[in-house]
Amino acid sequence: MNDSLSPGAYREAGKALLRCSDPELRSEGIKNILYAYSKNDVEAIYLVGELLLCGFIKPIEGDPEEQAMKVLCRAARCGSLQARSLLNAYSNARYTANLDKHVSAQVRQGPLVDFDGTPVSISRKGLFTPVDAVLSYENGVNCLTLNVNVVFMYGDKSVFSDIGKFENAVLSGMKEWEGEYRVFNNQEIKVAVNVTTENRLFDNVYILPLYDDMKDLMGKIVNAVGTKEAKKRINPMIFDSRSFAAIGRKWSVHSRKFIFIKSDSSTFDDYEELKDVAKHEFGHALGLGDLYEDASDQLKGVEKGTYYELDGYYLSDKFYNLVMCDHHGPVSNNDIEMVLLAFRENKMQKYQPDKFKGSISSALGRGN
Numbered sequence: 017m018n019d020s021l022s023p024g025a026y027r028e029a030g031k032a033l034l035r036c037s038d039p040e041l042r043s044e045g046i047k048n049i050l051y052a053y054s055k056n057d058v059e060a061i062y063l064v065g066e067l068l069l070c071g072f073i074k075p076i077e078g079d080p081e082e083q084a085m086k087v088l089c090r091a092a093r094c095g096s097l098q099a100r101s102l103l104n105a106y107s108n109a110r111y112t113a114n115l116d117k118h119v120s121a122q123v124r125q126g127p128l129v130d131f132d133g134t135p136v137s138i139s140r141k142g143l144f145t146p147v148d149a150v151l152s153y154e155n156g157v158n159c160l161t162l163n164v165n166v167v168f169m170y171g172d173k174s175v176f177s178d179i180g181k182f183e184n185a186v187l188s189g190m191k192e193w194e195g196e197y198r199v200f201n202n203q204e205i206k207v208a209v210n211v212t213t214e215n216r217l218f219d220n221v222y223i224l225p226l227y228d229d230m231k232d233l234m235g236k237i238v239n240a241v242g243t244k245e246a247k248k249r250i251n252p253m254i255f256d257s258r259s260f261a262a263i264g265r266k267w268s269v270h271s272r273k274f275i276f277i278k279s280d281s282s283t284f285d286d287y288e289e290l291k292d293v294a295k296h297e298f299g300h301a302l303g304l305g306d307l308y309e310d311a312s313d314q315l316k317g318v319e320k321g322t323y324y325e326l327d328g329y330y331l332s333d334k335f336y337n338l339v340m341c342d343h344h345g346p347v348s349n350n351d352i353e354m355v356l357l358a359f360r361e362n363k364m365q366k367y368q369p370d371k372f373k374g375s376i377s378s379a380l381g382r383g384n
């Protein structure tokens with residue numbers, strides 16, 4: 017290959033050649049794309065994932081589908097929106113196909129019932145309920161309404177390139193939980209998230225952007241809300257600047273809820289990323305545990321095949337295209353089922369046990 021040409025030029029030439037009918041030209045096209053891939057061209061990484069998925073090229077080793085997912089994840093991590101949307105469409109289609117095998121196609125009408133047929137009733141609101149959750153049934157529609165007042169806590173505001181855009185990114189990440197879902201054997205439910213930013217003294221979800229200036233203040237907050245074990249776990253996160261949610265001594269509808277947000281940019285202007293981080297951390301405020309593997313937190317991760325309704329979203333190596341595993345991933349039916357159970361039972365819903373004991377969510381392994 018000629019090094020004077022950019023990897024992007026090889027990739028574009030490769031794409032053009034792939035459209036030819038002559039097989040020799042097409043294989044030349046693949047060579048060009050692979051060259052651009054070897055030079056870490058992001059679009060070429062995406063294209064290689066797609067070529068693997070379609071069977072145009074074969075991996076040197078391993079399952080072709082899993083290798084394709086790995087490559088597409090890498091492209092998505094490098095910022096390829098094409099890879100992100102292909103991963104979402106692909107895992108969603110697999111999820112739906114998988115579910116059709118297990119769940120009756122008939123959609124149950126009427127007020128929501130759980131797996132055992134017991135009516136689900138949720139009305140969590142009041143002065144010491146940072147996230148209000150109310151389940152209603154009106155005009156034939158089940159609706160879970162989540163109301164939350166957000167208070168941002170800042171140290172030095174001059175760090176931010178645009179504080180309004182930062183706040184919007186965080187709030188829109190929380191709004192991403194809105195949508196139409198199917199829970200407890202295919203019953204339809206609408207989720208509405210109403211976010212306000214009133215200046216209230218109590219009953220808030222607090223957002224704390226994580227930067228050097230704030231570490232002192234954060235340490236104090238963690239010491240005030242956490243148990244000894246939580247402090248041991250959270251203090252290193254503050255120093256590594258990882259995003260996380262502190263949800264009081266133990267999650268409950270009444271526990272205090274703080275979301276600590278880090279940015280890859282020193283001026284907090286990576287808005288797409290911030291939005292997805294807020295989406296994941298808000299999941300913790302809603303009572304969900306993590307799905308990813310994390311040795312430092314003694315989380316073992318979840319193997320493929322453990323819960324069949326998650327398998328559609330499985331990508332590779334205990335990695336799922338789901339919001340509580342990868343903050344870029346979508347919110348699933350199962351996540352909403354777990355939110356409903358968290359608020360009904362006043363108990364955190366976990367995908368996997370951790371050292372702070374606790375059982376697995378009863379939503380898992382039972383379809384959506």
Ligand SMILES: [Zn+2]
Nearest residue numbers: 296297300306
């Ligand atoms: Zn998390």
